[in-house]
Amino acid sequence: MSAVAFSGVSKLFPGHGAGDEAVLALREVSFGVADQEFCSILGHSGCGKTTLLMMLAGFEAPSSGRILVDGRLVDRPTWRRSVVFQDYALFPWMTVEENIAFGLEMKRVPRAERRAIVRRNIELVGLQGFERRYPHQLSGGMKQRVSIARALAVDPEVLLMDEPFAALDAQNRSHMQEEMGRILASADPQVRKTMVLVTHSIEEAILLSDRVVVLTRRPGRVKAELRVELPRPRHESDSGFLELKQRIRDLIHDELEPEH
Amino acid sequence: MRPGAHAAAHPASGERAQPLAGLQALLRRARRLGLLAALIAVWWYVSERVLDRSTRALLPPPQAVLRAAWDLTRSGELWHHLHDSLKRELVAFLWACTAIPLGIAMGSWKAVEEQVDPVIEMLRPVPPLAWIPLSILWFGIGDTQNEFIIFLGCFFPILVNTVSGVKGVETNLVRAARCLGANVWQILWRVVLRAALPQIVTGVRVGLGVGWMALVAAELVGANSGLGFLINDSRTILRTDYVIVGMATIGVVGFAIDRAIRIVVRRLMPWSQALAR
Incomplete structure (x- = not known):
């Protein structure tokens, strides 16, 4: 059980005066993510969606409002909410294996078990044969696979992803999105995670999510919440997909016009 | 073409x-x-x-210097002085490595930096050589005096580089470690130290270089052995060939130390391309 609840979350970044004014990044954001649900947070760059995710992870505190996971207040990071970062954030001095094993070491998982979990996750993301490589020897797509495997290895209750595929080229991105869809579909429903994905790609959100939360421009507020009921695996050419895409695009396009 | x-x-x-x-x-x-x-x-x-016969003593030809080097090597004298100098450099360097934990603390906690930084900034511009008179009065002639001067030469480059290395650690690396369950000490030891290591090593290289230069100066005036002493002692008896042998040894050994560090770095930190050259 790992339901996430944002209630009235605002974030104000204090300025330092003289041309550096305080910025209200998020205003009164409230929504929930059900247990085992895949939820995407969609919005323009600068709408505070990454800030929202970092607060859910526990790296930053909301200026007001509360974030609850399973009814407990989020006040610090924990392996129960592991993060996949846009820039991968792999430890460059560790091999692929060591990166994936890091969280398990922190959890004091015994060596033999650790090895088995690492192997399982390497297989899950399809990195067999690259166990001993260092991150600088890998392509962007492979690095992001390592990052996903590392985050999954600690067996989190909620997996947080911050634009995980944004830094990849178009071809790699759609490949990784497909793979992610495969991982989601194949994962044992018993151990299926609650997932929160931050993205600016409408297609990515529809492809992967059970639900999409659309944020407004700064200061970010919840503009709309949509359920995605399409059967998996989903294809960008399906009529239901296209229809939903158009709806979300209209919602976001609204945002391009200045608000009054 | x-x-x-x-x-x-x-x-x-x-x-x-x-x-x-x-x-x-x-x-x-x-x-x-x-x-x-x-x-x-x-x-x-x-x-x-x-040069003629009378002035040639001021600049003996290369072959005479080589012969002198051979003599000093065979008699064990050169080795004896080099050994003493290297020992002092090593002892002082080990003490100067205290700059690494201090630098990590300064880079990680604002309260520590606020207190320590003014002291460091006052002491840092004072050249190690300016400490020699006090050092001789405090520690007398010999190893401790020399080691103190080398320590001063080593310490600050290591400290400054460590602090800036720690401050330059990518936020997301620390965040990744935190959300994977690492506590404060694990983050410092497993992430911050490693991530800052390339720059710490740069500090060590600079520090050892400055220390090696300070060493020779310290030995010139306050030692009974060592390469600096050899140079100064040979000057008093006008053995310029020995002086040049001493100087050349200092140059070659300083170069070799720096090269050795680079090789070790390439071995131990294959992931750090910044230092690979």
């Missing part, structure tokens, strides 16, 4: 290209020593042809 011709010639000549390529590489390396060879030739010319 030339690279194209090379590429065409290689597959044709097959096996025989191998030793030829080796010879070429050797020649290319030797060419880098051209200026050095020219300078030694000028030295030889000045000493042998320009």
Whole structure:
């Protein structure tokens, strides 16, 4: 059980005066993510969606409002909410294996078990044969696979992803999105995670999510919440997909016009 | 034109290209020593042809210096002085490594930096050599005095580089470690220290270099052994050949220390490309 609840979350970044004014990044954001649900947070760059995710992870505190996971207040990071970062954030001095094993070491998982979990996750993301490589020897797509495997290895209750595929080229991105869809579909429903994905790609959100939360421009507020009921695996050419895409695009396009 | 011709010639000549390529590489390396060879030739010319018998003692020719080096090596004297100097450098360096935990603390906690930084900024501009008079009064002539001066030379470069290395650690690396369950100490030891390591090593390289220079100065005036002492002692008896041998040893050893660190770095930190060269 790992339901996430944002209630009235605002974030104000204090300025330092003289041309550096305080910025209200998020205003009164409230929504929930059900247990085992895949939820995407969609919005323009600068709408505070990454800030929202970092607060859910526990790296930053909301200026007001509360974030609850399973009814407990989020006040610090924990392996129960592991993060996949846009820039991968792999430890460059560790091999692929060591990166994936890091969280398990922190959890004091015994060596033999650790090895088995690492192997399982390497297989899950399809990195067999690259166990001993260092991150600088890998392509962007492979690095992001390592990052996903590392985050999954600690067996989190909620997996947080911050634009995980944004830094990849178009071809790699759609490949990784497909793979992610495969991982989601194949994962044992018993151990299926609650997932929160931050993205600016409408297609990515529809492809992967059970639900999409659309944020407004700064200061970010919840503009709309949509359920995605399409059967998996989903294809960008399906009529239901296209229809939903158009709806979300209209919602976001609204945002391009200045608000009054 | 030339690279194209090379590429065409290689597959044709097959096996025989191998030793030829080796010879070429050797020649290319030797060419880098051209200026050095020219300078030694000028030295030889000045000493042998320009200076007369009475002034030649001020600049003995290269072959005389080589002979002196051979004498000093065979008698064990050079080794004895080098050993003492290296020992002092090593002891002082080990003490100066306290700059690493201090630098990590300064880079990680604002409260520590606020207190320590003003002290450091006051002490840092004072050259190690300016400490020699006090150092001699405090520690007398000998190892401790020298080690103190080398320590001062080593400490600040290591500290400054550690602090800036720690501050430059990417936020997301620390965040990744935190959300994978690492506590404060695990983050400092497993992430911050490693991530800052390339720059800490830069500090160590600079520190050892400055320390090595400070060492010789400290030995010139406050020691009974060591390469600095050898130089100064030889000066008093006008053995300029020994003086030059001492100087050359300092240069070669300083160079070798720096090279050794680079090789160790390349071995132990294959992921750090910044230092690979």
